[in-house]
Amino acid sequence: xxxxxxxxxxxxxxxxxxxAYGRARELSPLARMSVPGMAPMWAVTRYExxxxxxxxxxxxxxxxxxxxxPEVPEHCKAYxxxxxxxxxxxxxxxxxxxAPAFTPRRAHQFRPRIERAVRRLLDxxxxxxxxLVEHFARPLPMDVICExxxxxxxxxxxxxxxxxxxxxxxxxxxxxxxxxxxAGAEAAVAARRAEPADDLVTDLLRAEDQLDDxxxxxxxxxxxxxxxxxxxxxxxxxxxxxxxxxxxxxxxxDPGLMPSAVEELMRWCGPQLLTVPRFAREDxxxxxxxxxxxxxVTAVMASANRDPRVFDDPERLDLRRDAARHLxxxxxxxxxxxxxxxxxxxxxxxxxxxxxxxxLAAAGEAQRSPDPGTARLTALSVTGxx
Numbered sequence: 001x002x003x004x005x006x007x008x009x010x011x012x013x014x015x016x017x018x019x020a021y022g023r024a025r026e027l028s029p030l031a032r033m034s035v036p037g038m039a040p041m042w043a044v045t046r047y048e049x050x051x052x053x054x055x056x057x058x059x060x061x062x063x064x065x066x067x068x069x070p071e072v073p074e075h076c077k078a079y080x081x082x083x084x085x086x087x088x089x090x091x092x093x094x095x096x097x098x099a100p101a102f103t104p105r106r107a108h109q110f111r112p113r114i115e116r117a118v119r120r121l122l123d124x125x126x127x128x129x130x131x132l133v134e135h136f137a138r139p140l141p142m143d144v145i146c147e148x149x150x151x152x153x154x155x156x157x158x159x160x161x162x163x164x165x166x167x168x169x170x171x172x173x174x175x176x177x178x179x180x181x182x183a184g185a186e187a188a189v190a191a192r193r194a195e196p197a198d199d200l201v202t203d204l205l206r207a208e209d210q211l212d213d214x215x216x217x218x219x220x221x222x223x224x225x226x227x228x229x230x231x232x233x234x235x236x237x238x239x240x241x242x243x244x245x246x247x248x249x250x251x252x253x254d255p256g257l258m259p260s261a262v263e264e265l266m267r268w269c270g271p272q273l274l275t276v277p278r279f280a281r282e283d284x285x286x287x288x289x290x291x292x293x294x295x296x297v298t299a300v301m302a303s304a305n306r307d308p309r310v311f312d313d314p315e316r317l318d319l320r321r322d323a324a325r326h327l328x329x330x331x332x333x334x335x336x337x338x339x340x341x342x343x344x345x346x347x348x349x350x351x352x353x354x355x356x357x358x359x360l361a362a363a364g365e366a367q368r369s370p371d372p373g374t375a376r377l378t379a380l381s382v383t384g385x386x
Contacts, residue, residue: 003289004031006043014370017273021045021303029287033298041277041296042286047307047327049287050299055332059278059297060087078214079182082222084276084334091333097207098219099337101148101200107340110148114345117143118352129363129381136353137235137380138164138228144345145227145338149220150199151188159184163228185220189213223338230342232271232376234349237262239366239380240269240317241350247319252354258347261319263326265346268317270328273302274373301327302375359384 004024006013013020024031025045033043044050053059061084083094100106121136121143130136142163146156158180165177192201200223204216211219241248251257277298284291291297305326306314329336336342353360360382367379 002028004028004045006031006033008033008035008372013372017372018302018306018375021273021300022306025300025303025307028289030289030291031300039296041298042291043274044286044297044299045303046287047304047310050301050304050327051331053278053286053297054275054299054327054330054334056284058281058284060281061085061276061334062279073179076179076182079185079218079221080178082218084222087333093210094215094219095337097204097211098200098223101203102337102339102341104340107344110144110341111344111348113147114144114348115352117147118348122352122356125385128383128385130383130385132238132380132382133231133235133377134379136349137238137377138231140234140349141228141230141345142224144230144341145224148200148341149188149224149227150192150197150201151184151224152191155184155187159224163225166225181221181225182217185217185224188220189216227338227341229271229336229338230345230349232374233266233269233342233346235366235377235380236269236271236375237265237346237350238353238382239362239377240265242360242362242382244317247317248354251319251350252358255351255355257319258351259343260322262343262346262350264317264319264321264323266328267305267311267321267323267326269375270301270305270326271375272328272330272373273300273375275299275301275330276334299327299330301330357385359386 004027006020006024008014010020024043029044029046029049031043031045033041035041044053083091086094117140121140125135139160142156142160146153146159151159162177162181162184165173166181188201189205192199192205196202196205201220204211204219208216241251251261275298277296280291280293280295280297282293286297305311305328308314310325311321311323329339329342361384363381363383366377369376369378
């Protein structure tokens with residue numbers, strides 16, 4: 001069987017990674033992927049094979065698969081190993097401690113607070129054209145996750161700044177941000193020890209017999225920064241709707257479409273194009289192709305979610321489609337912990353924006369980051385806010 005080569009420095013891949021991954025999918029279920037600064041890896045391009053790999057215990061996460069290892073002070077290093085890098089019982093133990101904060105029921109209960117945050121940001125939008133990533137899509141998820149976790153409002157601007165540095169993934173700002181993030185998490189713990197509240201930090205402190213201080217601080221900063229993920233989904237979703245006026249009109253005409261619309265938007269323009277790589281614990285076959293023990297493997301969510309073997313006419317955005325099977329939040333034991341919150345957050349953000357501004361329109365072309373791993377906008381200017 002043909003095995004395709006994918007070079008993530010190729011200008012064509014950077015220009016339109018989803019299309020490049022789709023071309024690879026139609027040739028083979030597995031591609032050889034070369035990644036700057038990392039060892040070569042296998043990329044699973046088709047839905048069924050990707051879903052199976054993500055749930056297969058023969059593929060495990062490893063610290064070696066994470067490029068984010070900045071130079072930091074010695075006292076910070078103990079806090080850099082996160083739940084995302086763990087497997088088996090260790091991963092399950094920590095996930096169970098934070099999972100109650102992210103159930104569908106808790107996300108639904110949190111909806112009124114998200115609605116207030118959306119109204120506050122929409123009320124504060126400057127004169128048009130408005131840069132929607134900067135003034136809406138980026139601050140909203142940080143405000144929401146800080147509220148849920150228990151970060152004081154006065155500290156949130158610093159978390160936004162540090163979170164942006166981590167999202168950039170390199171440079172001096174990243175190196176400087178890490179100690180500040182850890183200090184912020186330690187301050188949140190100290191504040192809630194003195195004054196408990198209805199938030200995640202307080203819940204974790206109640207489980208101190210099962211978690212040590214290092215684990216609590218690590219969980220807090222990791223959850224807060226992971227909570228930025230809806231930024232890219234919200235921005236991508238708005239851009240997609242503005243590019244597809246028929247779908248935007250359908251959603252305006254029937255707001256009850258919103259839950260299915262969010263699933264379809266996650267399938268069609270979800271922010272994560274590739275999963276965190278796994279390592280094969282033994283020799284394995286994927287789609288009839290041998291993968292040797294120790295090989296690094298990623299699932300290409302961007303191509304799996306447009307696999308015509310699973311989704312009819314997958315290149316078409318259709319908000320009435322039943323897209324719930326998508327892999328936008330991954331699959332298996334490392335399925336996105338915050339998926340329910342991200343869904344509700346995106347629903348509320350889109351509903352508030354469309355309801356408030358019936359004349360919403362793009363002001364020029366959206367600016368996209370040339371990133372083969374993440375679909376993210378650097379700018380999205382809009383008009384029609386009058």
